[in-house]
Amino acid sequence: MPFLSDIQAGSQLKLRPTTTRVTNSLGQTYHECKSDDGIFEIRDRTNDSNGTFMVIDNSPDEKLHHVIDGLYIGSQDAASNLPCLNECKITHILNVATGIQNAFPQQYNYLNIELLDVPETNISKVFTQSNQFIEQALADNGCVLVHCNAGISRSSSIVLAYLIGIHRMQYEEAYQLLKKARVNIRPNDGFVRQLNEYAAEIEQRYHS
Structure with a gap:
């Protein structure tokens, strides 16, 4: 040898x-x-x-991307873009970034859930909380921005969980819808696995 x-x-x-x-x-x-x-x-x-x-x-990524009525996704740059936040009539911001402070705490209703973008993170444990926050905001005729640091993995996973859990979409259906809204979404492998498990759980819950 x-x-x-x-x-x-x-x-x-x-x-x-x-x-x-x-x-x-x-x-x-x-x-x-x-x-x-x-x-x-x-x-x-x-x-x-x-x-x-x-x-x-490394250019700023300040755009808010419309997913469905009242729901937007973006990066940390979008979350500090006041003109766009006002233009989209944002009332609630769900911040799942790490180390990013809320830019306008006096102007918007925030929910902060700090998540690491690694496959080992148990993101599924926050799906109920994040879904309730988004659903309540929309029920109150508000508009929600979901953001993380880059707007690629964590925020997309939270939005996908909402589409799966509340709108009862299958993972692939939800993914394709979100991909049309923001082309560079890419949940990490661990999040994809948990989202598919969540979709199966929702499916079983409504057919049991």
Whole structure:
């Protein structure tokens, strides 16, 4: 086993340098490689295999995206965009970000549920609370913005849970509806699993 022998002997002569493509929880893509002095380097702008450039977009994401009547989704930038909040007649804001303070606590009704965007987070435990907050706001003729940090994983999962739990949609139906509203949604794998389990639970509840 020559390869194993090389590793065990600590030989670097026969090992070829590689570049690893990494996609983080915000959907940003970069390349990581090890320099000659043994230090890992991150290259935010580098050639992909097809010759195009990978560039992280750090521009503000201030738009509120309409999902259904009275319900919007967005990022932390959208949650601090007062003109758009007023234009969309927002009355309630559901903040599921980490480390993001409420921008206008005197002007809107807030619910804060701090969630980590990792597959291990038990997001399903807050579905009842978040659904009740949204449902009550809409019953009072209000409009709700659901936001996290990037508006990609946590906030989309909360909105999907509302569509599944209150509107009794299947996961894929809810996902396609939300995807039309905000194209870059992407719940992490753990959230997708929990949402599918939630959809099955709702289905069983109404057919038992």
